């Protein structure tokens with residue numbers, strides 16, 4: 001084992017450009033091992049997501065939560081046990097949806113090619129296909145990710161950015177994952193679809209600084225409307241609110257337009273307009289044809305999909321996405 005890796009390192013040094021310890025993702029990784037996999041996945045998504053369009057948001061968010069904790073390795077899907085709290089059990093994951101959908105996709109693929117296609121790749125492909133199914137952008141999803149063996153609740157709480165983050169905290173969260181400010185602005189655009197629970201932002205409505213006040217960076221008419229019609233008490237745990245009101249099922253520029261009207265729902269959304277560079281990036285997106293946002297979003301998603309991926313012989317191909325293979 002040691003000998004092999006020493007030799008490997010030597011070869012790597014010699015062929016310094018062709019790394020042999022880190023194999024990369026590639027487009028069509030399963031073309032030989034499971035030629036129908038990607039078609040089957042897209043077919044399933046195209047059949048089911050249009051009947052339940054709110055799933056697209058849930059499945060897109062799942063990919064983000066997977067990638068930000070231990071890399072895109074499917075660890076977000078692992079079930080907790082009596083003795084072990086997995087990522088799923090962490091606070092930011094309480095509102096994740098779509099686990100059973102991904103389980104169904106996995107069973108379909110397993111029936112065709114057992115033990116070949118990773119859960120991590122299924123999450124990445126389903127996220128893209130779901131967005132396509134609701135009329136959003138297409139992007140390349142190179143595959144070959146392997147599934148991780150570790151999933152810890154404490155890490156999810158630590159690694160995922162919180163909706164209370166300010167600009168500095170967001171910037172450092174993204175940069176710790178190799179993502180820059182452009183990625184931050186563009187990927188936050190995912191909030192053009194989907195919903196949030198009141199608890200993710202109710203401090204902005206009721207008690208921003210602990211003095212029973214409202215967040216001054218939130219449009220006060222919008223805040224009043226949310227208090228009156230949606231989050232009627234500071235402790236509301238059940239009501240959900242559209243993040244891009246008016247077009248929360250459509251992948252469009254609505255989210256950015258709301259940001260410029262001080263109507264971003266989270267402090268982390270509003271924060272993007274507090275920095276000169278990110279604000280001007282937002283203005284530029286809003287003033288460009290939607291294709292520009294689509295293209296940028298796809299590029300940043302592809303980048304996000306490469307965060308700390310496990311390839312080659314690292315990790316495993318899980319049989320059941322909710323449990324590590326025995």
Ligand code: HEM
Pocket residue numbers: 054056057058060061064095097161162163164165170187188190191193194195196197198199200266268
């Ligand atoms: C920039 C930092 C981010 C923060 C702080 C953040 C935070 C949140 C929060 C708090 C919610 C609502 C959860 C709830 O209360 O139900 C949410 C929803 C969502 N997020 Fe983010 N998010 C961020 C970035 C992203 C990224 C990068 C993506 C995907 C590329 C994404 C996709 C989504 C989607 C699609 C939803 C709606 C989910 C649904 O409808 O079930 N978010 N986000």
Ligand SMILES: *[C@@H]1O[C@H](CO)[C@@H](O)[C@H](O)[C@H]1NC(C)=O
Pocket residue numbers: 079320322323
């Ligand atoms: C994982 O947990 C979910 C929900 O808690 C449950 O429906 C599912 O059957 C579990 N999967 C396995 C393999 O234990």
Ligand SMILES: *[C@@H]1O[C@H](CO)[C@@H](O)[C@H](O)[C@H]1NC(C)=O
Pocket residue numbers: 206207209210211212234
């Ligand atoms: C507002 O926050 C402060 C400090 O955290 C707390 O003492 C107070 O009870 C809160 N008020 C409400 C209405 O939640």
Ligand SMILES: CC(=O)N[C@H]1CO[C@H](CO)[C@@H](O)[C@@H]1O
Pocket residue numbers: 088089090091093094095096
């Ligand atoms: C989907 C999921 O597993 N959600 C869990 C998130 O964490 C809380 C506890 O913090 C659980 O009660 C949820 O079931």
